[in-house]
Amino acid sequence: MPSIARDAQMNDEPILDADLIRRYGGSVPRYTSYPTALQFTPHFGHDALLTALARCNEVAAPSLYLHVPFCANPCFYCACTRIITRQAAVIECYVDHLLAEIALWASHWRGARGVRQLHFGGGTPTTLDDTQFGALMTALDQGFGFIDDPAREYSLEIDPRTVDAARLKTLAALGFNRVSFGVQDLDPAVQQAVNREQSKDLVVAAIDGARAAGFRSVAVDLIYGLPRQTPESFAETLRQVAALRPDRVAVYAYAHMPQQFAAQRQIRLDELPDGATRLQLLERARATYAAAGYRMIGMDHFALPEDDLARALDAGTLQRNFQGYSTQAGTDLIGIGVSAISRIADCYAQNSKTLALHAAALDAGRLPVERGLHLDADDLLRRELIESVMCRGEIDYDALSERYGIDVADYFGHCATALQALADDGLVELSADRLRVTRRGRPLVRNVARIFDRYADQALTGRHSSAI
Numbered sequence: 489m490p491s492i493a494r495d496a497q498m499n500d501e502p503i504l505d506a507d508l509i510r511r512y513g514g515s516v517p518r519y520t521s522y523p524t525a526l527q528f529t530p531h532f533g534h535d536a537l538l539t540a541l542a543r544c545n546e547v548a549a550p551s552l553y554l555h556v557p558f559c560a561n562p563c564f565y566c567a568c569t570r571i572i573t574r575q576a577a578v579i580e581c582y583v584d585h586l587l588a589e590i591a592l593w594a595s596h597w598r599g600a601r602g603v604r605q606l607h608f609g610g611g612t613p614t615t616l617d618d619t620q621f622g623a624l625m626t627a628l629d630q631g632f633g634f635i636d637d638p639a640r641e642y643s644l645e646i647d648p649r650t651v652d653a654a655r656l657k658t659l660a661a662l663g664f665n666r667v668s669f670g671v672q673d674l675d676p677a678v679q680q681a682v683n684r685e686q687s688k689d690l691v692v693a694a695i696d697g698a699r700a701a702g703f704r705s706v707a708v709d710l711i712y713g714l715p716r717q718t719p720e721s722f723a724e725t726l727r728q729v730a731a732l733r734p735d736r737v738a739v740y741a742y743a744h745m746p747q748q749f750a751a752q753r754q755i756r757l758d759e760l761p762d763g764a765t766r767l768q769l770l771e772r773a774r775a776t777y778a779a780a781g782y783r784m785i786g787m788d789h790f791a792l793p794e795d796d797l798a799r800a801l802d803a804g805t806l807q808r809n810f811q812g813y814s815t816q817a818g819t820d821l822i823g824i825g826v827s828a829i830s831r832i833a834d835c836y837a838q839n840s841k842t843l844a845l846h847a848a849a850l851d852a853g854r855l856p857v858e859r860g861l862h863l864d865a866d867d868l869l870r871r872e873l874i875e876s877v878m879c880r881g882e883i884d885y886d887a888l889s890e891r892y893g894i895d896v897a898d899y900f901g902h903c904a905t906a907l908q909a910l911a912d913d914g915l916v917e918l919s920a921d922r923l924r925v926t927r928r929g930r931p932l933v934r935n936v937a938r939i940f941d942r943y944a945d946q947a948l949t950g951r952h953s954s955a956i
Contacts, residue, residue, distance in 0.1 A: 502774065502784065502927050502928075502930035502931050503927045503928045503930075503931075504767060504770065504771045504774065504931050505914075505928055505931075506764065506767055508913060508914075508915070508928065508932065509763075509767055509931065509932065510763065510764075511913075512915075512932050512935045516934040516935055516938055517934065517937075517938065517941070517944075518934065519808060519874055519878050519934060519937050520808055520809060520810045520811075520812065521809070521810060521829070521831070521836060521871075522867070522870060522871040522874045522875070522941070523836075523861060523863070523867055523871075523941075523943055524943070525829070525836075525838065526943070527861055527943055528836060528838055528859040528860055528861050529859055529860070529861060530858065530859045532835070532836075532837065532857070532859060532860035532861055532862060533857050533858075533859075533860070534849070534854045534855050534857045536835065536837075536857075536860065536862060537830070537832065537835065537837045537855060537857050537860065538596060538855075540832045540833050540834070540835040540837075540862070541596045541597065541598065541832060542598070543833050544597070544598050544599040544820065544832065544833060547599040547600060547820060547833075548599065548600055548819050548820070549599065549600045549601055549602040549603050549604065549632065549633070549819070550597070550599065550603065550632065550819060550820040550821060550822045551603070551604070551605040551606070551607075551809075551814075551819050551820070551821045551822070552603055552605070552606045552607070552628060552632065552821075552822050552824065553606075553607050553608075553609065553810070553811065553821060553822070553823045553824065553828055554586065554606075554607070554608050554609070554613075554624065554628075554824045554825055554828070555569065555609055555610065555611065555823070555824065555825030555826060555827060555828040555839075556582075556608060556609070556610045556611045556612065556613040556615060556616060556825065557569050557570045557571045557582075557610060557611040557825070557826050557827070557843075558570070558571055558572075558573055558578075558579055558582075558610070558611050558612060558615040559571070559572055559610070559611055559612045559615070559647075560572070560573075560574050560612070560615070561683065562683060562751045562754075563672075563682055563683055563684045563751070564681075564682045564683050564684075564751050564752060564754040564755050565672070565682045565684075565711060565714060565742055565751075565752065565755070566749065566751055566752075567743060567745065567748070567749050567752075568609075568610065568611060569611070569826060569827035569841055570610065570611040570612075571611070571843065578843070579615060579616065579620075580620070581843075581847070582825075582843060582847075583616065583620045583623065583624065585846060585847050585850050585851075586624060586824060586825060587623060587624065587627050588850045589824050589825070589850055589855070589856065590624070590627045590628055590631050590824060591627065591631065592850070592853070592854075592855055593631065593822055593824065593855065594630070594631030594632060596855070597631075597632065597822075599820065601632055601633030602632075602633050602634075602635045603628070603632050603633060603634055603635065603640075604635060604637070604639075604640050604641065604819075605640070605641045605642075605814070605815070605819070606628065606634075606640075606641070606642040606643070607641075607642075607643050607644065607645075607811055608643070608644035608645065608664075609644075609645050609811060610645055612645075612646075612647050612650060613644050613645055613646070614644075614646050614647065614650040614651055614655070614659075615650070618655075618658050618662075621658075621659065621662055622662060625662050625663055629663075632822075634663060638665075638704065639796075640665065641665070641666055641705075641796070641815065642663050642664050642665050642666065643664065643665075643666035643667060643668060643705075644659070644664055644666075644667060644668070645667075645668050645670060645709075646667055646668065646669055646670070646694070647669075647670055648669050648670070648671070648686055648690050648691050648693075648694035649686050649690060651694060651697070652693075652697065653693070653696075653697035653700060653701070656694070656697040656698050656700075656701040656703070657697075657700075657701040659701070660698075660701040660702050660703055664703070665702070665703055665704040665705070666703060666704060666705040666706075666707070667698050667703050667705070667706055667707065668707040668708070668709055668736075668738075669691065669694055669695065669698075669706070669707070669708050669709065669734075670709050671686075671691055671708050671709060671710055671725075671729065672684055672709065672710060672711045672714065673710065673711065673714055673717065673721075673722065673725050674688050674691070674724070674725040674728055674729070675716070675717070675721040675722070675724070675725060677716045677721070678714050678715065678716045678717055678721065681714070681715040681716045681755065681756075681759060682714055682715065682755065683754070688728060691708075691732075692732065695708075695732055695734065705735045705736065705795065705796070706734045706735055706736075707734055707735060707736035707737065707738065708729050708732070708734045708736070708737050708738075709737075709738045709740065710725065710726070710729065710737065710738065710739045710740070710773070711739075711740050711741075711742050712739055712740070712741060712742065712766060712769035712770055712773065713741055713742035713744075713760070713761055713766045713769065714742050714760075714761075715755050715756060715759035715760050715761075716759050717761055717765075717769060718761070718765070719765065719768040719769060719772055722769050722772055722773075723772045723776065726772055726773055726776040726777070727776060730776055730777060730780040730782075733792075735791065735792050735795045736789060736790065736791045736792075736795055736797060737777060737782065737789070737790045737791075738788060738789050738790075738812065739770070739773040739788050739789075739790070740788055741766070741770075741788065744757075744760060770931070773790075777790040781793070783798050783801070784930075785797050785798065785801055785806070785813055786806070786808070786813050786878060786879065786933070787878075787930065787931065787933050787934065788812075789812065789813050796815050797813060797815060799815075800814075800815035801879075804880060806879040806880065807875065807879060808875060808878045808879055809821060809831065810823070810829050810831075813879070820832050820833065823837075823838075823839065824839075825839065825846075826839055826840060826841055826842065826843060826846045826856075827839055827840075827841045834862065834863045834867075834868060835860060835861065835862050835863065836860050836861045836863075837855075837857045837859075837860035838857070838858055838859050838860055839855075839856045839857060839858060840856045840857075840858040841858065845858065865892075866942065869888070869892055869894075869896070869899075870940050870941065870942065872888065872891075873888060873896075873940055874937045874940055874941065877923075877925065877933060877936055877937045877940075878933060878934075878937055881924065881925040881930065881933065882922060882923060882924045882925065883896075883922065883923040884921070884922055885897045885920075885921050885922060885923075886921045897920070897921075900940065903939050903940065906939045907923070907939060910929070910935075910936060910939070913928075914926055914928045914929070915928055915929030915932055915935070915936060916929050916936060
C-alpha cells in the first residue's frame with residue numbers, strides 16, 4: 489500500500505511547520521503535468537498530434553475533458569480561461585464548434601471505446617442550456633462510447649447560483665453522476681471582495697438538490713488566501729461545509745498573479761492575507777476535515793474514506809492531471825474546447841485560447857492545436873517519478889530502474905545534495921532503494937518534486953503559484 493495511504497489510515501496527519509514553509513515557500517509549479525505548460529511550444533501542432541494519435545492502437549478508452557469558458561460575471565480570483573458574455577448567439581456558435589471538434593477527434597481516435605471518466609469544466613459549464621448539453625452528450629457518446637456502469641465518473645463544475653433542483657435533475661438524466669460546486673468562501677465580506685456573492689442557503693439548496701437528483705458524488709471547492717479572509721472567518725466556512733458532508737472538498741491556494749490575469753487587478757493587495765496567515769488558513773482546513781473524518785489526498789483535497797478518490801489512493805491508481813487529482817491513472821486525456829489540454833501517449837497538445845482561432849481551425853477541418861510538446865525519454869522518466877511523488881509520496885527506485893532499464897538512483901545522482909538537504913530538514917526519508925515524503929514534507933511535496941524537474945531553473949518568477 490502506498491505510504492501516504494498508510495499514514496492517512498493511521499490518522500498520521502501532515503505537519504505544517506511554519507519555519508520550513510517560510511524557507512521553502514515561493515514560486516513552485518503545481519505539477520498538474522510534467523513538463524509543465526510553460527515548456528509547450530508552437531512547433532508542436534496539428535500534424536504532430538495526428539502522429540501521436542496514430543500510435544494509439546489497442547490502448548484504453550480515453551478520459552474526456554470539455555471546456556466551457558463562458559461566465560456571466562467575472563470572479564476576481566479566477567485564473568482560468570474564461571469569457572464574460574451573456575450573448576446566446578456566441579454560446580450557440582461555440583457549441584456548434586464543440587460538436588465539430590468532437591466529431592473530428594472521434595474520426596482520428598483509434599484506441600478503445602468505453603469512457604469511464606468525463607468532466608465538463610470552465611468557466612461556468614451551466615451557461616449551456618439543456619438542449620446544448622444534450623447535443624454534446626449525444627455526440628460524445630456516439631464518438632467515444634459511454635458505459636452503463638455506476639462506477640463511471642461523469643462530472644461537471646457548477647456555480648450554485650446557476651441551478652435549481654429541476655435543472656440538477658435534468659443534468660443527472662443526461663448522464664452526469666458527479667458534481668463539484670464552486671463555493672470558495674461563505675463569508676459575505678470575502679465574497680464581496682472577489683465579486684462572488686452567494687448565500688449559504690443557496691449552497692445548501694444546490695447540494696440537497698444534487699443528492700435528490702441522484703448524483704453519486706458531491707464535491708465542494710474552496711479557496712484559501714483570498715482577500716479579507718481571516719483564520720476565524722475561514723474556520724467558520726470550513727465548519728459549515730463540513731456539516732454538509734460533501735464527499736470531497738478541495739481547498740485550493742489562491743495564486744495572485746495579476747500580471748497574467750487581468751481580473752485579479754481588482755483585488756486590493758492590502759486585503760490579501762500574508763504568508764503566516766495563509767499557513768493558518770491551511771492548518772484550519774487540515775484540522776477541520778481530519779476531525780470530521782475526511783482523509784487528506786495529496787496537498788489540497790479531502791475525501792470521505794469510502795470515496796473513490798480515497799480508494800484510488802489506497803490502490804495506487806491516483807493520478808494528477810490538469811483538473812487536479814483523479815482516479816484514472818494511465819489513461820489518455822482528450823481535451824476539447826478553447827485552451828483545453830490533451831495528454832496523448834508521449835505528447836501534450838493545447839488548443840487555441842481564443843474563440844476566433846478555435847473556430848477557424850475547426851472550420852478548416854483541423855483540430856485546433858496551438859502548441860504542445862513531444863516528450864523525450866528523460867521527460868517520460870521524470871514525469872512518472874514526479875507523479876509518484878505527487879500522488880503516492882514516494883519513489884521506488886528499483887521499480888523505476890527495472891521499467892526504464894537504467895539505474896535510476898545513479899541517473900539522479902546529481903540531485904543527491906539537494907535531496908540530502910530535504911532529508912536534513914525532515915521533508916523526506918532516503919534509503920538505497922526509496923525516497924519517502926514524510927509528514928513534515930507532505931505540505932511541501934511540490935518542492936520535493938521540483939528537485940527532479942530539469943526545467944525548474946527556466947521558470948520565471950511569478951509564473952507559478954506559491955508553495956502554500
